[in-house]
Amino acid sequence: MILLQQMLINNPIIKFYNSSIGKKIVMAVTGLMLIGFVVVHLLGNFQIFLGAEKFNAYAAFLKSIPGPLWAARIILLTAFILHFTTAFILSLNNKAARGGSYKNMATVQADFASRYMLESGVVIFIFIIIHLLHFTLGAIQPEFHDLDDGFMRDDVYRNVILGFSNGPYAYIYIVAMLFVGLHLKHAFWSMFQTIGVYSPALTPLLKKLSVFTAVAVAAGYISIPLSVIFGILK
């Protein structure tokens, strides 16, 4: 038992993870994977603007390659779980390190997004569950799930349109995407800083790119429910 413990303690990966910086690097790397997913997912979703035909075909194509799809899903899920649990552990450690709060604590230069990463993260986590129940599993609004588009394919297009036209889900989605943007605004450049990429020339650029990514991703995702609400997508 002690031997096993020793082995675990001396294992370089466990040692790495046990370190505060190691955990931050796990956050950065899993964060990068999640950002990758968010961007790819957005590009996929944009196909909805090409019409039901193209969009449903895209969905069908994904279903036709279960191997890569599930591989991606497992990797993504792992990254997500690591990202979330590590954030949780770090937050607990950080809270413990603080030891006593100030009567007054001024904020000098930390921006809003950076100060509420945990909060925005939790909102996104809750949203993801709703989102999966809604569109992937169909537990929410099951009546719009498993529709047939007349070509023996799932009518994902109608699922989206109906999902966003009925009930509060479009609004939940929009608000959640604002939080995604907020999260990304700090996350994007922060990721580079954590893995050690800093240069006086590059870092200001990364910070700008961070804002751009945040706005682009949030606006991109929000454009879909908005289009449904305003009747651009029918």
Add this chain to the structure above:
Amino acid sequence: MNLDAKIPSGPLESKWTNHKFSSKLINPANKRKFSVIVVGTGLAGASASATLSELGYQVDTFCFHDSPRRAHSIAAQGGINAAKNYQNDGDSIHRLFYDTIKGGDFRAREANVYRLAEVSVNIIDQCVAQGVPFAREYGGQLANRSFGGAQVSRTFYARGQTGQQLLLGAYSALSKQIAAGAVRMHTRHEMLDLILVDGKARGIVTRNLVSGKLKTHMADVVVLATGGYSNVFYLSTNAKGCNVTATYRAHKRGAAFANPCYTQIHPTSIPPHGDKQAKLTLMSESLRNDGRIWVPKAVGDKRDANNIPEAERDYFLERKYPSYGNLAPRDIASRSAKEVCDEGRGVGPIGVGVYLDFRDSIKRLGHETIKQRYGNLLDMYRLITAENPYEEPMRIYPAPHYTMGGLWVDYNLMSTIPGLFVIGEANFSDHGANRLGASALMQGLADGYFVLPSTISNYLANEKLSKVPDDSPEALGVLREKQDEVNKLLAIKGKKSADVFHRELGKIMWDKCGMARNEQGLKEALKKIPELREEFWSNVSVSGSNEGLNQAIERAGRVADFLEYGELMCLDALTRTESCGGHFREESQTEEGEAKRDDQNFAFVSAWEYKGKNTAPVLHKEPLNFENVKLAERSYK
């Protein structure tokens, strides 16, 4: 009292090498049987602790700060001298030796100063190896600048934070040894007294500043590296905590105190703004290269500086010393500033200060050039005073800055108490009556890294020391005495804070034993100080208890020692009727008002022996023999 300096025989150049060779060594396996106490963790203390423990001695190091990195060496700005001759400008060990002897106005020992110059080159190497980020040239070589009026560029520097970087280097070496278990570090411990056993220094009593507990610590030798006593003036450029307690209490146990009247007053510090000032901030002397120093001609002229017409300004340095003008040496510039302020022509809110004006230089060279040359200094001035030195003249005033006097030590850095070694600013040995710029850092590290480790081994190898337990009768005796002293302070329950007494003492010292001294003033001071001391012991307010952290006790104890020490300083200044270096006796000056040395009668070190509470101390003289330099008058023509 035996003042044998134990200077090795032979030619100057080979004294140190021969001495090291003839010193007895201790077998490496035996070194761990010897224990050393080091008090203080400035450049000297930290470097000595690290080096002694590397050699194998058991080292216990004490400091009153929360960390050894806080000692006041950290505040030194300018640089550190070394006779490397990297600039090929004719520097050599002999030249550094000569400059230092001459700069000290021929009141230091030749052999000590030569050794200092000799090991200066090793110091730079050592610090570079530790990773001290000295300034570099583009080619990667170490950069130098000239400093303190030297004619060669031999000063190594790390921006304006040389002291910080050197201290952090020594602190890192010390940290390495602490981590290795070779040094036991006792932070937040203040040394209260020295313990003698059979006439030898064998331990100290400390007060744990957090718990308030007094404790004895015994060892084979004790090393004091506790710095200087500039704070006897209350206002100085020293840190708040700097004090004379360790050295003065060792003096009371039998260590001779040498040249207490040698103090250095730096001409360019930011003047005090009121009576609640806590310290004076130094501004680099280089400002005098382009700034003109003046005061209004009329007494009590309260107009804005810019409204005083040219004809009503007195550029007193240019007037009195036409050839040197604003670049007159430190002591002269300082004294002249004090004179005009005493006449009532001082400037600033409380009339203490003179103008240092860049107006004409800005006109001549342009705003940009001045900014390039002095930008960071002028910004610092602006931060502290909220005045814009580009638009109105700066105000400056002299400030006590360094003390050349200290416990008397022989060539081995051992005091008149066997087994008590004294290093760094705490001893008197290398700077004579005046210290050159960039030499203090050099001396502290020379003593700690190179000199002491060698001489201490010789002492230990020659002594038969039996082990003394922490609770030996001698140790417990001193411990009880100290406990009584603390209780006595607490029992007074007076009305006046120790800080206020300190200020009053500082004023006496500054007025009577500051930049210019005369018989009448010194006698007055010698009358006033005992009166103030008496008042202190009946009316000081020390609140709180002896348990737990109590800064009031710390302060009161230190002020109590300054109140005795000030008297010794005045006494020394009174007996030395010549002027030399930082000690200016108004009775001994040339027609031009310059210091006049009296080599016939005063080419000696004054070493004072403590004789008891109500008995006058006794002066012993160690004659200074100059075999390698010719005594010359310091001339500024």
Add this chain to the structure above:
Amino acid sequence: MDFTLQVWRQDSPDKEGRFEVYRATNISSDMSFIEMLDSLNIELEQKGDTPVSYECDCLEGICGTCSLMINGRAHGPGACTTTCQLHMRSFQDGETIVIEPFRAKSFPVIKDLIVNRSAFDRIIQAGGFVTVRTGSAPDGNAIPISKIDADLAMDAAQCIGCGACVASCKNSSAMLFTAAKVSHLSYIPQGQPERMERAKKMIEQMDEEGFGACTNQAECEAVCPKGISIKFIARMNRDFIRSSF
């Protein structure tokens, strides 16, 4: 100028602390913050009350002894400054000033405004040095170092070890302090042999002391009296990754 001071008083580490309110009157705008507190203490002492305990020493912003959270900001308002170099003119006449100790689990309060920062010493002891014995050094110029590297090393080496970075970090992270020393020695050749080992050991010690992790908010950089950049944290992280695998 007159001020109302709300000062944290705590008798000892294990006792409960509380805020006490004091009046500081007749304060000159040219006084430093420490001088203002000194004059408060003299008043308290003359009355026989226990003076407020706080630390300061050099009073020129280099020793790192002074601390204090002043109105929620480490070393008070103003960039690149320490409490001892802060002047009362930075405050409004009549203002209420809240004075608290530097707080962190790893900086336990000793008394009033004095905290124990010895965790910093232990981080340095874990590896913040070059292992070289006195007397074993080659000639200073035998190790050429480019001016650029020497300057970068100096930028990092300026750290005064005051702990403002920890105090103002919501996670009480000591990353800036540790990174400054790791970076200082990583820029120069003398530091290379132990470079990876040093980063690893110092970070381990930093974690062991109970400091939090970095969330890249850069509050530390904003309050650092020497303006030390968080770029050194990135550099330390890089060394950490390299040292881990």
